[in-house]
Amino acid sequence: MSALDLIATATASDETFAGRVMMIMFKVAQNVAAEDPATANHSERIAYAGLVIRGEEKPQLVSAHVISANATIAAAIESDPAALGANVPDGDIEFALASIWDARSLAFAAA
Incomplete structure (x- = not known):
């Protein structure tokens, strides 16, 4: 295992993986925008969704x-490693984004 392989995928000059993440970020943001307002951390989640939808998030990060x-x-x-994440299914990226959405939402709310 090499952190360098992971870094290369996240920040490679070939921005394909970050572009895929960006497109799926929009999908997750849209799902959050339509979620039940009783969802835990909804106001922070919706604020972060707005930030993503406005294009103010950094896909490589x-x-x-x-x-x-x-x-x-x-x-x-x-x-x-040479695939630079092309072998990662979109569904896995979507699951990971949904899993980290609260953490990113709360981090932006605290800023």
Whole structure:
């Protein structure tokens, strides 16, 4: 395992993985925008969704968070570093984004 392989995927000059993360960020943001207002941390989650929808989030940073927070994604990248994350299914990225949404929402709310 090499953190360099993970970094290369999150921040590579070939921004394909970060672009995929960005597109799926919009999907998750739309889902959050339509969620039940009784959802825990809803106001922070919706504020972060707005930030994403306005294009004010950095996909490469979110890509790094997705990779570091999800062992399945990290393992897929490590199994074929040259693929730069092309072997990571979109569903895994979406799951990881949904999993870290509260943490990112609360971090932005605290800023």
